[in-house]
Amino acid sequence: MGVEFIYPEFEVIRNDNRCIACRVCERQCANEVHFFNAERGVMMSDETKCVNCQRCVSLCPTRALKIVKSDCKLRENANWQDDTIKEIYKQANSGAVLLSSMGNPKPFPVYWDKILINASQVTNPSIDPLREPMETRVFLGKKPDKVKRDANGKLLCELPPQLELSLPVMFSAMSYGSISYNAHESLARAATELGIYYNTGEGGLHEDFYCYGKNTIVQVASGRFGVHKEYLEASAAVEIKMGQGAKPGIGGHLPGAKIVGDVSRTRMIPEGSDAISPAPHHDIYSIEDLRQLVFSLKEATEYKKPIIVKVAAVHNIAAIASGIARSGADIIAIDGFRGGTGAAPTRIRDNVGIPIELALAAVDQRLRDEGIRNNVSLVVGGSIRSASDVVKAIALGADACYIATAAVLALGCHLCRTCQSGKCNWGIATQRPDLVKRLNPDIGSERLVNLVKAWQHEIKELMGGMGINSIEALRGNRLMLRGIGLTEKELEILGILHAGE
Amino acid sequence: MKVEGQIRIPSGCAIAAVISKEGKKMSGEKIIDSMKPMHDRSNGLGGGFAGYGIYPEYKDFYALHMFFDQRATRKNCEVFLKERFEIVKSEIIPTRKIPSITDEPIIWRYFVSPLKSVLASMQLDEKEFVARTVMQINTEMHGAYVFSSGKNMGTFKAVGFPEDVGVFYKLEEYQGYSWTAHGRYPTNTPGWWGGAHPFTLLDWSIVHNGEISSYDANRRFIEMFGYKCTLQTDTEVITYIMDYLIRRQGLTLGEAASVIAAPFWSTIEDKTNREDKEKHMYLRTLFPSLLITGPFSIVFGFDGGLMALNDRLKLRSMVVGEKDDKVFIASEEAAIRTMEPDAENIWAPAGGEPVVVRVKDGAF
Numbered sequence: 019m020g021v022e023f024i025y026p027e028f029e030v031i032r033n034d035n036r037c038i039a040c041r042v043c044e045r046q047c048a049n050e051v052h053f054f055n056a057e058r059g060v061m062m063s064d065e066t067k068c069v070n071c072q073r074c075v076s077l078c079p080t081r082a083l084k085i086v087k088s089d090c091k092l093r094e095n096a097n098w099q100d101d102t103i104k105e106i107y108k109q110a111n112s113g114a115v116l117l118s119s120m121g122n123p124k125p126f127p128v129y130w131d132k133i134l135i136n137a138s139q140v141t142n143p144s145i146d147p148l149r150e151p152m153e154t155r156v157f158l159g160k161k162p163d164k165v166k167r168d169a170n171g172k173l174l175c176e177l178p179p180q181l182e183l184s185l186p187v188m189f190s191a192m193s194y195g196s197i198s199y200n201a202h203e204s205l206a207r208a209a210t211e212l213g214i215y216y217n218t219g220e221g222g223l224h225e226d227f228y229c230y231g232k233n234t235i236v237q238v239a240s241g242r243f244g245v246h247k248e249y250l251e252a253s254a255a256v257e258i259k260m261g262q263g264a265k266p267g268i269g270g271h272l273p274g275a276k277i278v279g280d281v282s283r284t285r286m287i288p289e290g291s292d293a294i295s296p297a298p299h300h301d302i303y304s305i306e307d308l309r310q311l312v313f314s315l316k317e318a319t320e321y322k323k324p325i326i327v328k329v330a331a332v333h334n335i336a337a338i339a340s341g342i343a344r345s346g347a348d349i350i351a352i353d354g355f356r357g358g359t360g361a362a363p364t365r366i367r368d369n370v371g372i373p374i375e376l377a378l379a380a381v382d383q384r385l386r387d388e389g390i391r392n393n394v395s396l397v398v399g400g401s402i403r404s405a406s407d408v409v410k411a412i413a414l415g416a417d418a419c420y421i422a423t424a425a426v427l428a429l430g431c432h433l434c435r436t437c438q439s440g441k442c443n444w445g446i447a448t449q450r451p452d453l454v455k456r457l458n459p460d461i462g463s464e465r466l467v468n469l470v471k472a473w474q475h476e477i478k479e480l481m482g483g484m485g486i487n488s489i490e491a492l493r494g495n496r497l498m499l500r501g502i503g504l505t506e507k508e509l510e511i512l513g514i515l516h517a518g519e
Numbered sequence: 520m521k522v523e524g525q526i527r528i529p530s531g532c533a534i535a536a537v538i539s540k541e542g543k544k545m546s547g548e549k550i551i552d553s554m555k556p557m558h559d560r561s562n563g564l565g566g567g568f569a570g571y572g573i574y575p576e577y578k579d580f581y582a583l584h585m586f587f588d589q590r591a592t593r594k595n596c597e598v599f600l601k602e603r604f605e606i607v608k609s610e611i612i613p614t615r616k617i618p619s620i621t622d623e624p625i626i627w628r629y630f631v632s633p634l635k636s637v638l639a640s641m642q643l644d645e646k647e648f649v650a651r652t653v654m655q656i657n658t659e660m661h662g663a664y665v666f667s668s669g670k671n672m673g674t675f676k677a678v679g680f681p682e683d684v685g686v687f688y689k690l691e692e693y694q695g696y697s698w699t700a701h702g703r704y705p706t707n708t709p710g711w712w713g714g715a716h717p718f719t720l721l722d723w724s725i726v727h728n729g730e731i732s733s734y735d736a737n738r739r740f741i742e743m744f745g746y747k748c749t750l751q752t753d754t755e756v757i758t759y760i761m762d763y764l765i766r767r768q769g770l771t772l773g774e775a776a777s778v779i780a781a782p783f784w785s786t787i788e789d790k791t792n793r794e795d796k797e798k799h800m801y802l803r804t805l806f807p808s809l810l811i812t813g814p815f816s817i818v819f820g821f822d823g824g825l826m827a828l829n830d831r832l833k834l835r836s837m838v839v840g841e842k843d844d845k846v847f848i849a850s851e852e853a854a855i856r857t858m859e860p861d862a863e864n865i866w867a868p869a870g871g872e873p874v875v876v877r878v879k880d881g882a883f
């Protein structure tokens with residue numbers, strides 16, 4: 019205590035008139051905040067451990083609990099803000115790198131919120147999605163430059179491998195290990211029911227989930243965890259993970275404590291050993307090396323599966339994407355700096371990378387300027403929060419969107435941003451069996467299906483309003499967008515006009 | 520105020536077309552008349568015509584119809600042309616002064632043939648070379664504009680009502696086996712002659728009624744292949760798409776129609792003919808960015824024929840009729856009746872269903 023003490027961030031407010039001392043909160047809080055004082059016959063709390071995950075609040079039968087931000091503050095200082103000072107205390111206490119999770123929470127501009135969508139009036143009709151067909155199906159993959167015919171002039175209808183999606187939304191990579199078995203099962207089942215894909219992340223594919231293979235994208239990351247022949251064969255597509263929006267330029271670290279039982283088997287590493295993914299792939303030090311890995315994976319999968327290359331949105335993303343588009347990859351996935359993560363160094367999460375909106379606009383335009391946009395499909399993530407974000411992303415030029423934070427929110431995540439602790443009270447970012455079983459995959463997959471179906475309805479409404487009845491006609495259709503409160507430079511990069519123009 | 524090309528201007532329209540399957544020649548009079556009953560579909564801010572088979576004596580030469588803002592521009596442009604083409608004839612396009620058409624630019628036509636040496640050094644085929652040169656003049660040469668560049672065909676357009684534009688250009692003096700016409704209702708006043716329709720490239724011409732909602736998706740895709748949409752009009756982008764699909768990709772007219780007005784996925788899935796189904800799956804997957812959505816009816820003119828096409832929901836009116844060797848297409852039946860009071864088999868083609876009419880082989 020004393021110099022090491024940091025006043026808790028949250029206060030647990032218990033309405034004693036309502037509390038019936040049922041001790042539900044005590045059982046529900048893996049952080050052991052709540053305890054029963056037998057002597058006084060009341061519930062008490064140790065708020066130093068509270069992460070504001072809202073689990074106890076959601077389960078308290080008498081609504082006796084609420085968690086509020088503590089108002090015990092240091093003296094105000096615009097330069098030395100509360101958080102900044104407390105981070106210094108923490109580091110002085112521990113001597114360690116600060117860790118955090120989920121996406122960048124800092125008040126950087128969210129460009130999605132500064133872009134407005136068009137609608138038809140008078141000169142052309144809007145289309146009612148309840149009365150007319152409204153198509154959201156997309157195909158991801160390379161589109162050849164030239165139509166081919168046989169000697170008799172008949173079209174040769176062969177295409178490179180394509181991923182068919184019922185709507186341009188997929189569940190982004192989250193590894194088994196960083197999230198639970200039940201979370202993976204929920205994602206796999208929902209993707210199958212929706213006719214889309216989920217992504218294994220870098221932790222391998224649990225043997226129970228091979229049956230969902232045709233809706234599964236498997237990842238090959240720098241640690242190569244869980245990569246073997248059957249794993250590649252089970253999938254619909256293979257993703258090479260070069261980077262992640264939440265922590266561009268660095269690898270991953272899943273602590274040994276989480277490498278237990280099935281997780282260790284699936285990753286193919288001993289129990290209790292730390293799973294460390296190196297920052298770079300040690301066989302990829304340049305673009306020509308990437309090409310070799312792309313083709314190794316194509317060889318291994320007999321050219322039947324599209325290869326995705328996932329990169330973090332960094333400063334020269336347009337040039338990087340142009341290199342990838344010429345590497346043989348079929349799809350480029352770009353992850354913006356607001357993308358989530360199970361654990362990342364705070365400084366990196368909050369300061370490295372660029373917004374996905376700008377990266378997407380720059381990449382799409384660059385690939386078109388070079389005439390190679392057809393070589394690859396573009397998938398963007400980090401962070402896509404709603405159907406309107408999807409519509410804006412497609413109109414800026416994306417072929418599809420990756421969602422992960424939105425998906426775990428649907429599973430119950432309350433964005434407490436402490437996944438790195440492994441004590442997720444919602445059964446998502448944890449391997450503790452008692453916590454994992456809180457997430458029922460029947461309910462989880464249903465909630466995911468609900469979410470995506472709801473978005474699909476909204477996407478159709480927005481499209482109908484613009485007089486567009488097929489999502490292909492929205493892709494790259496930047497005239498459907500206008501910026502609001504943006505500078506000339508921002509508009510130029512986004513390739514859109516300002517509202518009123 | 521921004522003019523066409525700097526800004527995208529939506530417009531409503533009237534279209535009409537006539538073709539003789541026997542290749543019999545007609546003067547421009549009938550097609551001018553067809554626009555009269557559709558007067559209210561235009562607002563005097565643009566009208567135009569395309570005639571095919573009108574220059575038989577120069578049929579092996581590209582007919583470049585051009586607007587110039589001043590004499591000096593024309594002189595400069597002629598120097599540019601002479602470096603690339605053999606010019607066999609150059610002349611003013613004859614017009615008559617009428618009160619309803621004013622502020623005309625300098626209107627000139629050249630019959631040209633690309634210099635073989637230039638083609639060889641650029642390693643281009645003739646059509647690609649002409650297309651690129653036209654695009655270059657229109658984007659880079661301020662004050663000069665090529666509005667027609669095909670062989671044995673020509674476009675005539677102006678700011679005004681179409682029936683006046685026809686009189687202005689003395690179209691009764693031309694004889695063609697097919698004619699298309701356009702009257703425009705832009706929701707803005709660009710007052711620029713180049714902005715009127717038809718829009719053409721090489722032998723292709725398009726008259727179009729509608730406002731497509733896929734415009735920018737189509738434009739940004741087609742611009743990857745060297746086309747420059749300087750006018751920002753639907754007609755322009757559709758012309759380039761057709762040129763890309765037919766000339767550059769070698770698709771048939773029907774296949775091109777299946778790309779731009781692709782059947783719904785559900786329709787494709789229900790197809791029982793496996794080959795047909797495969798073909799549609801393939802074309803839609805391969806060219807998703809060339810699907811055109813939103814209302815349109817177009818008449819696409821080419822050497823030896825016409826194709827009429829509606830968007831797949833049929834959000835714009837278009838009817839077809841026949842009489843003897845002639846086929847008539849128009850936004851309204853009244854226009855057809857004006858050309859041929861006894862027209863038969865009047866019908867409205869379904870959305871996305873192309874109507875292709877060709878002049879019989881060797882007829883012209």
Ligand code: SF4
Pocket residue numbers: 030046047048049050051052067068069070071072073074075085443
């Ligand atoms: S950590 Fe979660 S469950 Fe525990 S007290 Fe805080 S909000 Fe409640």
Ligand code: SF4
Pocket residue numbers: 071119120426430431432433434435436437438441442443444445446447
């Ligand atoms: S997944 Fe769990 S631990 Fe992570 S932010 Fe969500 S609720 Fe918190």
